[in-house]
Amino acid sequence: MHLEKIRLVNFRNFKELEADFSKGLNVFFGDNAQGKTNLLEAIYFLCNLRPMRTSKEQHLIFFDETKAYLKGVFSTSSGPIDREIWLNTGEKKKVRECGVEKKRFSELFWQIHAVFFSPDDLSLVKGKPAERRRFLDLVISRLKPQYGRYLAEYNRALFQRNILLKQLRHDRTLVSALEVWDEQLSELGAAILRARMAFLEKLYPWVKKYYLYFSRDERQLEVKYENSSFSADVLPDSFREAFSLALRKSLPQDLKSGFTQVGPHRDDLQFLLGGRDLRYFGSQGEQRTLCLSIKFAERRMFFEVTGISPILLLDDALSELDINRRKWILEEEEVWQVFVTTSDLSAIPEDVLKKASVFRIKAGVLGWWS
Numbered sequence: 001m002h003l004e005k006i007r008l009v010n011f012r013n014f015k016e017l018e019a020d021f022s023k024g025l026n027v028f029f030g031d032n033a034q035g036k037t038n039l040l041e042a043i044y045f046l047c048n049l050r051p052m053r054t055s056k057e058q059h060l061i062f063f064d065e066t067k068a069y070l071k072g073v074f075s076t077s078s079g080p081i082d083r084e085i086w087l088n089t090g091e092k093k094k095v096r097e098c099g100v101e102k103k104r105f106s107e108l109f110w111q112i113h114a115v116f117f118s119p120d121d122l123s124l125v126k127g128k129p130a131e132r133r134r135f136l137d138l139v140i141s142r143l144k145p146q147y148g149r150y151l152a153e154y155n156r157a158l159f160q161r162n163i164l165l166k167q168l169r170h171d172r173t174l175v176s177a178l179e180v181w182d183e184q185l186s187e188l189g190a191a192i193l194r195a196r197m198a199f200l201e202k203l204y205p206w207v208k209k210y211y212l213y214f215s216r217d218e219r220q221l222e223v224k225y226e227n228s229s230f231s232a233d234v235l236p237d238s239f240r241e242a243f244s245l246a247l248r249k250s251l252p253q254d255l256k257s258g259f260t261q262v263g264p265h266r267d268d269l270q271f272l273l274g275g276r277d278l279r280y281f282g283s284q285g286e287q288r289t290l291c292l293s294i295k296f297a298e299r300r301m302f303f304e305v306t307g308i309s310p311i312l313l314l315d316d317a318l319s320e321l322d323i324n325r326r327k328w329i330l331e332e333e334e335v336w337q338v339f340v341t342t343s344d345l346s347a348i349p350e351d352v353l354k355k356a357s358v359f360r361i362k363a364g365v366l367g368w369w370s
């Protein structure tokens with residue numbers, strides 16, 4: 001699958017833009033604040049139907065305008081797909097695919113997908129546990145729509161349990177009401193955990209493979225799931241009972257803090273290189289290489305599960321990597337469509353650049369560079 005053409009009207013700093021892209025590597029080159037990331041964002045939005053950097057779709061509309069329009073023509077194994085999106089201030093976005101309006105976007109998830117990496121994604125390694133859980137939740141719900149439903153229900157039950165914990169401080173007679181929330185949390189928590197473990201089991205070998213390929217570092221890379229509720233030797237069939245027990249055990253602490261201390265909402269991922277935790281001991285380059293490896297692995301897994309090859313969007317991803325890593329990263333990509341932004345063309349190895357389509361972006365206008 002690849003994006004052949006794009007048309008934008010009033011999207012971010014693009015008044016009007018039309019472009020044809022190549023199947024392999026496309027480079028957006030230009031000074032700072034010209035619109036390189038905005039163009040990646042337009043591609044991401046067309047593919048994934050959600051904004052990349054902000055949660056507010058209204059921010060995507062050109063300043064002081066009320067409407068924006070995006071169109072992408074994709075080439076897929078089942079034929080061309082054209083997808084259009086209309087954004088109107090104060091309204092929900094409208095999406096049409098091949099002329100037919102779509103209401104349920106989850107139907108479209110398995111046709112077209114983009115994976116994005118920017119330096120901000122280093123938070124996936126360096127940031128708070130919530131960042132890593134967010135990554136897991138976003139990717140898994142894309143691959144497995146019922147996971148999104150489990151999560152929403154889990155969060156609702158968690159919210160109610162936390163309210164009850166606070167009420168129990170003043171009125172202990174309400175304690176029997178905990179049972180219903182504990183039951184729901186155990187059931188949903190077990191389903192969430194099973195899905196996360198199954199996902200990591202498939203993701204991990206690819207993260208390891210890409211990390212070794214990009215870094216040529218022979219030390220063992222491990223990705224471990226840190227379970228806040230029970231030990232790693234509990235088998236998936238017993239997750240429900242183990243959660244139930246963990247909730248009962250943590251009740252005294254939960255009552256003190258007014259907050260549920262165990263469950264998937266408290267879990268984390270750990271990345272070990274040669275036994276050392278990369279969250280705390282990794283260099284910038286190692287952390288960046290790991291993040292890139294995770295994103296490449298995400299894309300590879302998506303391909304394995306759905307049969308479609310996601311588009312890769314790399315925003316300023318090459319700085320702080322040595323020339324060999326840049327070359328290995330971009331060369332790995334020959335069979336996939338990739339969009340890369342840079343303000344310095346010399347960041348891209350010459351032989352890789354020769355095969356790429358290079359576009360110059362200046363003040364929201366796109367032109368050919370070579």
Ligand SMILES: Nc1ncnc2c1ncn2[C@@H]1O[C@H](COP(=O)(O)OP(=O)(O)OP(=O)(O)O)[C@@H](O)[C@H]1O
Nearest residue numbers: 012013032033034035036037038059060061062063
């Ligand atoms: N909704 C919008 N309407 C008009 N302009 C916008 C909108 N949102 C952002 N911009 C502007 O777009 C410009 C370009 O932003 P972008 O992030 O794409 O730059 P860039 O070329 O990637 O730069 P850098 O190399 O610094 O990352 C910024 O000056 C920003 O103010």
